[in-house]
Each structure stands twice: as structure tokens, then as C-alpha cells.
Amino acid sequence: MGRFLSSLRMPLLLLTVLVLQHTTLGSASIDSVHPDLLLLFVCSVAVVGGREAGAVAGFVSGILADSFLVTPFGMSSLVYSFVGYLLGESERLGAKRSRWLDMLLVGVGSAAAQILVSVGLFVMNLSDPLRAHFLIEFLIVGGVNFLLSPVMIALVRFAMAGSGRLATPIPRR
Amino acid sequence: MGRLFERPRITVILAMLISLTLLTLNFRGGGTLSFVSVKGDVRQVVSPLRNSLNSIVDPVTNFFTGAVDYSSVKEKNAQLERELQTLKGEYNSFQALKDELAGVLALNHLSFVGSLPGTDAQVINFTPSNVQLSFEINKGFAAGIKLGDPVVGGTGLAGRVVEVASNSATVLMVTDPSFSVGVRISSNGNAALAQGQGPNLPLKLLYVTPGTTFVRDQVLTTSGLQGEIFPAGIPVGKVISASIPAGSLEESVSVKPVVNYANLQYVKVLFWTPGG
Numbered sequence: 001m002g003r004f005l006s007s008l009r010m011p012l013l014l015l016t017v018l019v020l021q022h023t024t025l026g027s028a029s030i031d032s033v034h035p036d037l038l039l040l041f042v043c044s045v046a047v048v049g050g051r052e053a054g055a056v057a058g059f060v061s062g063i064l065a066d067s068f069l070v071t072p073f074g075m076s077s078l079v080y081s082f083v084g085y086l087l088g089e090s091e092r093l094g095a096k097r098s099r100w101l102d103m104l105l106v107g108v109g110s111a112a113a114q115i116l117v118s119v120g121l122f123v124m125n126l127s128d129p130l131r132a133h134f135l136i137e138f139l140i141v142g143g144v145n146f147l148l149s150p151v152m153i154a155l156v157r158f159a160m161a162g163s164g165r166l167a168t169p170i171p172r173r
Numbered sequence: 174m175g176r177l178f179e180r181p182r183i184t185v186i187l188a189m190l191i192s193l194t195l196l197t198l199n200f201r202g203g204g205t206l207s208f209v210s211v212k213g214d215v216r217q218v219v220s221p222l223r224n225s226l227n228s229i230v231d232p233v234t235n236f237f238t239g240a241v242d243y244s245s246v247k248e249k250n251a252q253l254e255r256e257l258q259t260l261k262g263e264y265n266s267f268q269a270l271k272d273e274l275a276g277v278l279a280l281n282h283l284s285f286v287g288s289l290p291g292t293d294a295q296v297i298n299f300t301p302s303n304v305q306l307s308f309e310i311n312k313g314f315a316a317g318i319k320l321g322d323p324v325v326g327g328t329g330l331a332g333r334v335v336e337v338a339s340n341s342a343t344v345l346m347v348t349d350p351s352f353s354v355g356v357r358i359s360s361n362g363n364a365a366l367a368q369g370q371g372p373n374l375p376l377k378l379l380y381v382t383p384g385t386t387f388v389r390d391q392v393l394t395t396s397g398l399q400g401e402i403f404p405a406g407i408p409v410g411k412v413i414s415a416s417i418p419a420g421s422l423e424e425s426v427s428v429k430p431v432v433n434y435a436n437l438q439y440v441k442v443l444f445w446t447p448g449g
Contacts, residue, residue, distance in 0.1 A: 019222045051181035059188035067215035074195030081188035085181065124200075 009159035014057075017041045018064050033140040036110060038065050040145040042084045043109040044152040047102050049160050051088030058084030075120050083113040102153055107146025111138040276439040279327035283441065285394070285407050286325065291443040292316050297341070299434070306349035306372055310440060313338045321402065323443045329408030329431035330354065330395060331440050344440070347409065347430045348372060353379075355396040356409050356428075361385055364396045367409055367428055376410050378426035385424060387415035393428055402447050 021037040028035070038061045046054025062077025087109040090097070115138055239246050280293050294310035312318055314337050322334040324344045332352065336343035345352050352369040356378070366379040378393075391412040397405025410428035417424050 015219075015222070019219055019226055022219060022223050023226045052184045055181065055185035055188050059192065062192065064215060072196050072199045074192040074199060078189055078192035078196065081185055081192065085185035088181065 006161075013155055013159045014041065014061065014064070017061075022068060030140050030144070031136055033137045035144040035148070036114065036141050037148075039080070039110045039113050039141065040106065040148055040152050041156070042080050042113070043087055043106040043145065044149060044156045045160075046084045046087035046109065047090055047105050047149075048153055048156045049088070050091040051085050053160070054084030054086075054088035055081045056084075058082070072124060075124075076117060079113055079116040079120060083109055083116065099150065103146050103149045106149035106153070107142045110145035111142030114138050114141045273438060276327060280325075280439055280441045283325065283327070285329070286441065286443065287406075289404060289443050289445065291441045292318065293439060293441050294318075294342075295439055296437050306346040306352075306369070307332070307335065307343050308346065308434075308437070310342050310344060310442070311340065312442065313340045313342045315339050316442075317444060318342050318442050319444075321447065323403045323407070323445050324440050325407060325443060326432040326437050326440050328433070329410075330403065331432045331434075331437065333402070334442065342442070346434065347376065347432065348374065348434075354403055354409055355398040356393040357396040357405070358385060358387075358393065359391065360387070364398055365393075365426075367393065375413055375427040375429050378424075378428055381424045381426055383422060383424070387412045387424075387426060389413065392431070404443065404445055 017037050017040075042054065042058045042061050045057035049057070058080030059077050062075075062080035063073075065076040065080070066073045087105055090101075090105055093101070115134075118134055118137075277293060292312060294312040294316070296308050297311045298309040299307075310324075318334060318337055320334055320337055324331045324334060330347055332344040332346045332349075334342050335345045346369070347354065347367075348369040348371065350369050350371055354367050356365055356367045357363075358365060358381075361382070363382045363385060365381045367376040368379055370377055389412060393409050393412065395403040395405055395407040395409060397403070408431045410430045413427050413429045415424055415426045
């Protein structure tokens with residue numbers, strides 16, 4: 001029973017993040033740019049749980065994100081799963097990474113995902129990534145997620161400890 | 174070769190392939206998979222949670238938004254304040270126009286006036302005097318008004334014209350101590366004289382036949398006597414109290430005028446010739 005409840009932590013955390021993203025908390029903006037809590041979640045899972053967990057979290061979060069957007073279904077899941085996997089590569093750096101590096105990875109990963117989504121939309125002729133505001137958008141999303149990452153990483157670590165899926169560091173060669 | 178097919182890599186490739194398939198299906202029109210219904214289902218699950226959380230989070234968010242974006246909030250507040258003042262002004266003038274219209278319309282449907290000719294006039298000023306209770310209207314002899322013409326409001330007798338100029342006239346109010354009007358008591362058909370007693374005071378009823386019974390709020394109308402200064406049947410006031418003081422032969426009856434001068438904006442001057 002205890003293990004079952006522990007395994008519910010992660011879906012509950014994702015649901016909470018999703019609801020938070022779509023409440024006024026997610027509607028808050030800095031220079032008309034909204035924070036992306038789902039990206040924060042994906043990057044944090046990848047940093048804490050590694051490549052596979054990052055890819056799965058990215059895919060599921062992307063599908064959920066797409067459910068609330070008018071952009072093509074599958075776009076966010078494609079980008080988020082890719083970014084989740086790439087960030088998960090940080091497990092190669094070992095367990096004794098500094099907290100600052102984790103925060104930096106989450107911030108850079110979030111900005112990169114935002115750029116990739118914009119590029120994807122540009123390829124589909126749905127957006128123009130060369131607009132001046134895009135740069136501010138990447139910086140704000142990355143910056144906000146960098147600042148929020150300690151909290152999310154702690155939450156993800158707690159949720160993953162329940163399911164026993166914390167990444168095993170890959171030894172450096 | 175073995176590392177190429179390690180589990181995390183297969184997982185991400187699978188996830189990306191599914192995503193690409195979804196994208197392709199999306200661009201090809203969805204096929205049998207209805208994306209709209211999938212999106213709708215997800216939203217349906219999240220919606221109740223979102224609404225509940227919004228009610229908790231909104232005040233907190235507003236607090237922080239106010240703190241972070243103070244200058245913008247202040248500017249917006251000032252702008253909204255200006256708009257509110259403008260709208261309030263417009264609303265008040267609309268209400269005033271509505272009241273005026275209602276007053277004018279009411280004057281055109283006075284049952285107690287019957288087919289008597291007359292003219293509508295606007296009250297432009299209440300005479301600021303302690304010795305005479307009167308008001309001024311915006312029409313005079315140019316509109317056919319002459320001295321002594323009865324003046325009625327929407328509910329009954331308002332007074333009598335005592336001064337006429339070309340485009341204005343002064344009306345003596347029913348409550349002025351020098352004003353008196355013959356009234357008919359509906360319960361027995363007898364006549365009496367109602368006399369003003371001053372501002373905010375009820376009219377006093379004189380020459381009441383002993384034994385006459387009154388009920389509260391009984392309406393007294395003009396009698397048409399007194400040399401027919403006023404046409405018969407115009408409501409003058411309502412009985413508010415009636416008693417026989419000890420040692421007196423006459424009843425003491427107080428009558429409240431039916432016209433409320435505080436709200437009087439429009440009146441009708443009746444073209445009435447006494448005895449005619």
C-alpha cells in the first residue's frame with residue numbers, strides 16, 4: 001500500500017504542475033512572457049532521473065501541454081522528450097554535481113526547449129522565430145526556471161524516491 | 174552497437190516517433206483519431222481543479238502582481254477611475270433625463286385633469302424666502318398662463334399662479350399660510366377649507382362639520398366651490414390625523430399635501446377661468 005501511494009507521487013506532481021500552469025500562477029507574466037512550469041518539470045525530472053525518465057516525462061508533459069494549445073498536437077511532446085533525454089545525459093557527470101550546475105542545466109534546457117518549439121513552429125510556417133521578442137522570451141523562461149529549479153528539483157527528488165527511479169550515475173570513462 | 178540500442182535511447186526514439194506520427198496525423202486531418210476530443214478530455218479533467226485552485230491563488234497572484242508591477246497598476250487604476258467618473262456622470266444625466274421624462278409623461282396622463290386645457294412647465298427655482306412659499310416656472314403669459322391659474326403636479330394640486338411675467342410665473346405653494354382651498358370630504362360629501370401652515374407642516378382643515386368621520390390616508394379633493402377658483406376633483410392632500418380637542422366644538426384635522434415639493438420638476442398649469 002505504501003509503495004502504491006509512493007508511486008502516485010509523480011503523476012500527482014505532474015497534475016499539480018499542469019493545474020498550476022493553467023491557473024493565474026501560470027498566467028502571471030514578465031514583459032508579457034509566461035513562465036513555463038511544465039518545462040521546469042521536464043528539465044528537473046531529467047536532471048534528477050536521467051535520460052529515460054527525462055524522455056518519458058518530456059513526452060507525457062508535451063502531450064498535456066499540447067492539449068491546451070492550438071499548435072499542432074505532438075509538437076511539444078517531440079521537443080520536450082528530446083530535451084528531456086539530452087538533459088538526462090547529465091547523469092554521466094556523476095552524483096556529486098553541484099546544485100548550481102543542476103540549476104544551470106534546468107535553465108539552459110528550458111530556454112533550449114523554447115527555442116526548439118519556436119523553430120518547429122517556424123518550419124511548419126506557424127511562427128517567426130526571428131521576432132525580437134523571442135530572445136526575451138527564451139531568456140525569461142530560462143531565467144525563471146533557473147530560479148525555480150531548486151524547489152522543483154527537490155519535489156521531483158521526493159516524488160522519484162517513492163518510485164525508486166532515481167538515476168544511477170553512469171561512471172565517467 | 175549495443176550502446177545504440179540501450180533502453181533510454183529506445184525510449185526517446187519511441188517517444189519522438191509517436192510525436193512525429195501525431196504531428197503527421199494532425200497535418201493530414203486527424204484520420205480516425207480526433208485530436209479535438211482528446212484535448213477536450215484532458216481539459217475536462219483539469220478544469221475543475223483549475224477553477225478551485227484559481228479561487229485560492231487569485232488573491233495571492235493579485236498581491237504579487239500589484240507589488241511587482243506597482244506603477245502600471247497605479248496608472249491603470251487612475252485610468253479606470255477617470256472612466257468610472259465619466260460613466261457615473263453619464264449615468265446620472267441619463268437617470269435625470271429618465272426622471273424628467275417620467276415626470277412629463279405623468280403630467281400628460283392626469284386623470285383628475287380630464288379634458289381641461291393647460292401647458293406643461295418646468296420648475297426652475299424655489300423662492301428662497303421665509304415669508305412666502307412659492308416656486309418659479311419657466312412659462313408665463315406668452316404661453317397663455319394668467320394670474321390665478323391652478324397648478325398641478327403628477328399627484329395633485331401644487332399651487333396657484335400669483336405672478337406672471339412674459340416667460341415665467343410664480344406659483345404659491347399649497348403649504349403657504351396664505352393659501353387656502355375648498356375641499357370635499359368624500360365620506361359625507363361635505364365641504365371644508367384646507368389652509369397651509371408653513372414649510373414642512375400639514376395643512377389644517379377648517380369648517381369641518383361636527384361628527385364627520387375621517388380615516389387615515391383619506392384623500393381630499395378640491396370642492397369646486399369658493400367661486401370655483403379651482404376645478405373640482407383635484408387631489409389636495411391625505412388625512413394624517415383627526416381628533417376633537419377637549420372643550421372644542423370643531424374637529425382638528427391635519428392633511429398632508431399629496432405633492433412632494435422636494436421632487437417636483439414639472440408641473441401643469443391649467444387654463445381655468447373661475448366660475449367659467
